[in-house]
Amino acid sequence: MTSPFRSVWESLHERLYFFPPFPTEVDPLVLFALLLVGGLVAGEVLYRAGGLSRIVGYVLAGALAGPLTGWLDRESLILAKPFADVALGLLLLETGRHLDLAWLRANPRLLLTSLAESGLAFAAIYAFARLAVGLSPGWSAAAAAITMASAPAVVLMGAQESRAQGQVTQRMLLLTALGCAASFVVFTVVLGVVHAERSGDWIDALAHPLWVAGGSCLIGALCARLALVVAARQHGGPAARMFVLVAVALLAVGIARMLAVPVFLSLFMMGVVLNVGDRDRRLAYASLPDGLWMLAIVLFVVTGAMLPLGDMTLETVLQGLGLILVRGAAKLLGVVLSGGRDLPVGKQVLVGVGIQPLSATAIFMAAEISAVYPEVSAAALLLPLLAAAMMEFVGPQLCRYALQRAGEAETQESGRQP
Amino acid sequence: MSDLGGLSFTRSRPLSLGVELELQLVSLRDYDLTRGATDLLAGLRYDGSFGEIKLEITESMIEVNSRPRDDVGAIGADLDGLRAVLVDHCRRNNIAICGGGTHPYHHWPERRISPGERFAYLNERYGYLSKQFTVFGQHIHIGVTSGDDAIWLTHALNRHVPHFIALSASSPFVDATDTGFVSARLNAVSAFPLSGQAPDVADWAGFLDHMALLQSCGVAESIKDLYWDVRPKPEYGTVEVRVCDTPLTVERATELAAFAQCLSRYLLRERPPVMPAMQALVARYNKFQACRFGFDAQLADPLRRCTEPLGESLPALLACLADDADALGCRLQLERLRNVAESRQGDSSWLRAIAAGSENFHELTRAATERFAEPSGYRQGP
Numbered sequence: 035m036t037s038p039f040r041s042v043w044e045s046l047h048e049r050l051y052f053f054p055p056f057p058t059e060v061d062p063l064v065l066f067a068l069l070l071v072g073g074l075v076a077g078e079v080l081y082r083a084g085g086l087s088r089i090v091g092y093v094l095a096g097a098l099a100g101p102l103t104g105w106l107d108r109e110s111l112i113l114a115k116p117f118a119d120v121a122l123g124l125l126l127l128e129t130g131r132h133l134d135l136a137w138l139r140a141n142p143r144l145l146l147t148s149l150a151e152s153g154l155a156f157a158a159i160y161a162f163a164r165l166a167v168g169l170s171p172g173w174s175a176a177a178a179a180i181t182m183a184s185a186p187a188v189v190l191m192g193a194q195e196s197r198a199q200g201q202v203t204q205r206m207l208l209l210t211a212l213g214c215a216a217s218f219v220v221f222t223v224v225l226g227v228v229h230a231e232r233s234g235d236w237i238d239a240l241a242h243p244l245w246v247a248g249g250s251c252l253i254g255a256l257c258a259r260l261a262l263v264v265a266a267r268q269h270g271g272p273a274a275r276m277f278v279l280v281a282v283a284l285l286a287v288g289i290a291r292m293l294a295v296p297v298f299l300s301l302f303m304m305g306v307v308l309n310v311g312d313r314d315r316r317l318a319y320a321s322l323p324d325g326l327w328m329l330a331i332v333l334f335v336v337t338g339a340m341l342p343l344g345d346m347t348l349e350t351v352l353q354g355l356g357l358i359l360v361r362g363a364a365k366l367l368g369v370v371l372s373g374g375r376d377l378p379v380g381k382q383v384l385v386g387v388g389i390q391p392l393s394a395t396a397i398f399m400a401a402e403i404s405a406v407y408p409e410v411s412a413a414a415l416l417l418p419l420l421a422a423a424m425m426e427f428v429g430p431q432l433c434r435y436a437l438q439r440a441g442e443a444e445t446q447e448s449g450r451q452p
Numbered sequence: 453m454s455d456l457g458g459l460s461f462t463r464s465r466p467l468s469l470g471v472e473l474e475l476q477l478v479s480l481r482d483y484d485l486t487r488g489a490t491d492l493l494a495g496l497r498y499d500g501s502f503g504e505i506k507l508e509i510t511e512s513m514i515e516v517n518s519r520p521r522d523d524v525g526a527i528g529a530d531l532d533g534l535r536a537v538l539v540d541h542c543r544r545n546n547i548a549i550c551g552g553g554t555h556p557y558h559h560w561p562e563r564r565i566s567p568g569e570r571f572a573y574l575n576e577r578y579g580y581l582s583k584q585f586t587v588f589g590q591h592i593h594i595g596v597t598s599g600d601d602a603i604w605l606t607h608a609l610n611r612h613v614p615h616f617i618a619l620s621a622s623s624p625f626v627d628a629t630d631t632g633f634v635s636a637r638l639n640a641v642s643a644f645p646l647s648g649q650a651p652d653v654a655d656w657a658g659f660l661d662h663m664a665l666l667q668s669c670g671v672a673e674s675i676k677d678l679y680w681d682v683r684p685k686p687e688y689g690t691v692e693v694r695v696c697d698t699p700l701t702v703e704r705a706t707e708l709a710a711f712a713q714c715l716s717r718y719l720l721r722e723r724p725p726v727m728p729a730m731q732a733l734v735a736r737y738n739k740f741q742a743c744r745f746g747f748d749a750q751l752a753d754p755l756r757r758c759t760e761p762l763g764e765s766l767p768a769l770l771a772c773l774a775d776d777a778d779a780l781g782c783r784l785q786l787e788r789l790r791n792v793a794e795s796r797q798g799d800s801s802w803l804r805a806i807a808a809g810s811e812n813f814h815e816l817t818r819a820a821t822e823r824f825a826e827p828s829g830y831r832q833g834p
Contacts, residue, residue, distance in 0.1 A: 134546065137480070141544040199479075199562070200511075201491040204546055272812070319482055319814045376544065378494050442487065444562070 062113045066332060069106075069114060072099060073335040074328075087430035089191055092331050094427070096338020106339040114336050116291070121333035122187065122394055123287040123301035124280070124322060126214070129186035130254075130305020133211040143374050144205070148212035151368030151389070155182040155213075156220065158364035159357060163417060167353050172224070172231035173414040179224045180400050180418045181361060183217035184210040185393030185429060191330055192391070192433035196443035202381050203442050206388040206433075209369070214395070215306070218299050221399055222247040225406070232407055242406070249295035254303025257286040258311060261304075265316040275320035296402050298395055334426075337394045340401070341423040345416055354420035358428075361421070362390050381440060388436030391429030396422045459663060459675070461599030461656055464520070464689030467717055467780070468595030469527050471518045471709050473534075473698050474508055474588040475549045475824075476817075477542070483817035485558040485586065487511035488547050489566060496541050502533030509571050510563040510586045514538065514549070520595070520688075524713065524782045528706035528830030535702050539825045548821035551705075552803065553588050553623025553637030553697030556813040560584050570676075581644060587637040588698040590620060590705055592712040593690035599656025601720065602684040605691045606650050607728045608719040609682045609712075610735065613695050614742035614751055615766050619789055620696035620708055621746050622799035628813050634746035634800035637697050638739065646672060647679040649735045652728040659684065681739070691716070695739075700799045700820055702828040703788070710785035714776040715769075721776070730754045747796040766793045 040056050047053045076098075077091030100106040106114075138145050156178045163174035189210045193203050222243040229239040261282035268274045283301060290300040312318050366386035373382040400415045400422075437443040479486040489511045498505065504517040516538065518530035535549075542549050563583040565575045575582040596602045621634035633639070641647050653659045666672040675683065681695045693712050699705045734752040741749035742762060749762040770790040777786040792798050807816045 134481070137546045140546075197562070199487045201488060201545060204479075204481075208546075315815065315818075319812060321482075375497070376495050377491065381491065381494075441564075 060110065060113065062116075065110060065113055066117050069096075069099075069117075069332045069335045070328060073331040077331065087192065087434045088195060089188055089334055089430035090427055092334035093338035093341075096335035097341055097343060098338075099335070100339025101341055101343040111336065111339055114332065114339075117329065117332045118336040118394075119291060119297045120284065120287050121329035122398060123290075123297045124283055125187045125190055125330060125333070126298045126302040126395070127279075127283050127305040127308075128190055128322060129207075129211050129214055130302040130307075131309045132207045133215060133306050133309060134208060135310060137208065141376065143372070143376060144208060145212070147205075147369055147372045148209050148216070150372035151209060151365045151386070152182055152213045152216040154364035154368040155361050156216075158360040162357055162360045166356055167417055169414060169417065170231060172227045175220070175224045175227055176403055176415065177357070177418040179217060179220040180396045180403075180415070181357065181392055181421055182220065183213035183395065184365075184389040185391040185395060185425075186210050186214055187330060187333060187394045188391035188429050188433055189389065192388075192430055192437065196434060196437045198437040198440075198442040198444065200440060200442035201377055202384050202388060202440035203437060205377070205385045206436070209385065209389050213389070214302060217395075217399075218250075218302065219247075221299075225403065228403065228407065246295060246299065246402075249293055250290070250299035251303050253286055253289050253293070253295060253300040254305075255307045257282050257289070257300075258304045258307035260285075261308065262312060262314075262316055265320075266314070272320065275317055276323055279317055279320045280322065296398070298398055333394055337397055338426065340397055341426065342416060342419050343423060346420065346423075350416060350420050351424075353417055354424050357417060357421040358392070358425060361392070365389055384436040384440045388433050388440075390425070390432045392422050392425040393429055459660055459686050461602060461684070461686040462689040463597050464595035465522065466595055466597050466720075467713055468520050468522050468690075469518075469524065469709050469713055470520045470593035470595075470688065470690065471527055471531060471705060472591040472593075473516050473531065473551070473705055474590075475514050475516065475538070475698060476552060476555055476588055477512050477514055478548050478550060478555070478817055478821060480543075480546045480548050483548070483814045483821070485512035485555050485563070486547060487564045488545065489514050492541065492545060492547065495545070496537075498537050498541075502530045502537065505534065505538065507566040507568060507571070509566060509574060509582060511566050512555075512558070512563055512586055513566075513588065520593075523780065524706050524710040524785055525830065527709050528702060528828060529832050531702045531705055532828045532830040533832065535824065536827065536831070548818075548825070550817065550820040550824045551588070551622060551698045551700040552799070552820050553621070553635055554626050554640075555586070556625035556803075556807075556816055557628035558586070560586060578644065581640075584640050584643070587623070587640045589637065589641075589694065590696040590698045590708060592693045592696065592709050593685060593688055594693070594712055594716045595688075595690050596720075597689075599659070599684070599686065602686070602689075602691050603650075603653060603655055603659050604723075604726065605716060605719060606682045606684055607652075607726045607731070608724070609691065609693060609716070610649055610728070611726070611731055612715060612769075613681045613735070614738045614749060614762055615769065616693055616695050616708070616711070617697075617739065617742035618746045618749065618762055618766060619711065619792065619798065620699055620704070621743070622697040622700055622803060624800045624803055625807065625813065625816070630804070630807070633744050634798070635697050635743040638695065638743050641679060644679050646677055648681070649732055650680050650683060650728075652732065656684075681735075697799070700802065700823050701826075702824075702830060704799065706828075706830060707785040707789050710777070710780070710782035711770070711773075711789055713780055714773040714782065714786060717776040717780060718773055727755065746798065746800060747793060763793070763796060 043056045073092040073095045076095035077088035080086040080091035081088045159178040163169045163177045226239040226243040265278045290297045369386035503519045506515045508515045516534040521527045563586045623637040626636045685692045738751045747763045751760045777783045806819045
């Protein structure tokens with residue numbers, strides 16, 4: 035049955051030459067704008083009214099629009115996915131640029147800390163998934179690979195939102211970048227394990243991880259080289275360099291999507307290669323413009339809409355909580371036990387708290403795996419997805435708490451607000 | 453309000469030296485100032501063998517103090533030891549340090565006041581000026597044997613403030629702009645109400661009277677509140693020259709200490725006539741000339757009622773100090789300063805030359821950090 039409004043519209047379309055047919059699909063730009071405005075309003079309301087991180091508001095807006103009301107359905111999410119890919123890609127690019135090898139050379143203990151917190155987190159989550167939830171070795175490893183790292187989007191945005199500066203902030207960003215690198219390596223291996231476990235096809239088991247890892251590295255490396263070559267021929271100021279960085283990052287996102295290679299991995303690699311290969315420091319100081327961080331709002335709204343809130347039962351919620359707790363304890367212990375005397379213990383604890391977020395990257399990694407085996411992955415990946423769902427609302431607050439408690443977040447009197 | 457009894461002058465070894473350097477803490481990621489002083493000090497394992505490392509008013513600054521020394525070689529060794537300790541420790545925290553009187557492009561509202569009662573008091577008292585005080589200077593202490601000598605030497609050194617400014621100037625850039633000054637740092641200091649020159653008091657008793665007046669009027673609680681260009685420091689038994697920008701290298705900082713020591717010896721030995729009241733008439737003008745034009749400054753001489761080009765008077769003064777330099781064992785340091793004065797190529801010129809060849813101010817600060825990180829000729833041990 036058509037609505038009276040649609041009937042009027044269609045009659046006008048028949049009578050008037052210029053009048054367009056009734057639009058049956060939402061234009062992607064309209065959707066983008068609605069997600070942006072909806073997320074922005076929700077984030078700002080929660081920030082002003084409750085002192086919560088804006089990120090929680092963005093995710094809540096997505097959850098309201100998606101699983102809770104059904105307005106954002108699967109088709110809408112497919113339309114919004116390119117925007118979310120771009121946002122996640124740019125955030126992962128920035129995360130990759132934080133993987134500071136020179137710092138690690140000067141302070142190798144940081145590498146030890148990263149290995150400790152990532153390794154302990156992987157082992158604890160794997161053991162929990164295997165023993166407490168009863169997942170198979172392959173899916174337990176997948177759950178661990180997906181959730182072992184911190185959420186780069188949340189940590190970066192949290193630091194950005196708080197305009198934080200200091201050792202806790204810097205170490206959180208570095209550990210997040212290193213954790214991402216470790217998680218991506220494990221993720222590609224796990225892809226092979228899942229293939230072997232599900233289909234027993236050893237060609238897939240070897241070729242798929244190679245395609246994912248090799249493709250991402252190649253796209254990342256080539257695009258980073260391209261950006262550096264173009265930047266070397268540019269004589270403009272910071273704006274020109276930023277333009278080069280964003281334009282080539284968008285190219286990398288597009289190519290990764292065309293070749294069915296994970297966008298987050300390709301852009302992360304691009305960031306790493308930019309950081310390592312920029313000997314003349316052509317793009318070392320190019321920062322993404324503040325306006326681009328608006329894209330991240332769309333990412334968090336889309337992430338909120340992808341949360342499997344409908345699958346929540348008492349049992350799955352308890353399992354998700356269990357994963358969060360063992361993961362949190364492992365990360366905290368990893369940081370504190372391996373931290374040495376570089377930083378006071380209180381600050382090390384705050385670093386451990388600040389890297390707790392678990393979010394968009396995990397959900398997008400889960401989406402990559404579920405695209406391979408949709409029939410089984412929904413149940414098998416429910417555990418990490420529910421854990422990510424719960425942490426979407428807690429992680430940004432933990433990150434914010436750590437930065438504020440460390441005294442590194444900018445106070446109101448310090449000047450500009452984001 | 454502090455007790456004036458606490459202002460008794462501590463006798464110290466004549467012409468002994470001490471140097472304080474305020475240094476910039478910059479992020480190795482983008483070379484902007486970063487907040488990190490408290491964490492750096494908390495994680496520092498250092499036995500104090502070269503002197504002290506302390507907080508300064510904002511978290512983006514750190515201060516190093518040499519031990520009291522009799523000769524500039526020992527001062528250089530202390531400063532280089534402190535430099536090496538800090539460079540290594542900062543590197544482990546992804547931070548670099550550098551000299552220079554100003555950071556070329558930092559955004560002052562982003563600065564954070566360091567913890568501590570004194571810093572909180574200054575922030576409360578001076579408002580935004582306290583964050584804008586994120587500028588970096590070298591203070592040189594010269595030991596004297598009595599309060600009266602300290603007051604006399606304070607007045608005598610005041611006349612040479614432009615010389616110290618020109619030789620140390622290393623702050624041409626502020627807010628990513630070439631200010632046209634060789635030392636823009638002192639413009640930040642001038643905003644404070646108790647900056648400027650010591651008053652025309654004849655001796656230590658006169659100084660105590662003046663302090664009592666300031667205290668009773670609520671103007672200043674202690675000598676710490678007085679940001680004079682040159683001031684007595686009774687608890688150390690020294691006269692403190694406070695107008696120098698922090699140089700880009702330990703060598704230059706040591707050479708400036710040598711200049712202060714030789715000049716003080718010369719002044720105390722020769723006792724030239726000093727007329728603080730006359731000098732005060734042109735002090736601000738002469739300081740401006742030195743900050744703005746450096747070696748090209750034209751200084752007003754109120755006694756001879758004429759103008760004196762700093763670029764001519766300074767090399768002559770340095771030549772005149774040769775005997776004192778020989779006696780104090782710092783001829784080499786003074787010769788180097790003379791070369792600087794004659795070539796008119798100080799740290800400001802170096803910064804401007806690097807900036808001209810760089811695409812951005814990040815690279816300029818990077819070059820300054822690398823220059824400061826180089827071991828100096830005063831390095832001890834392997």
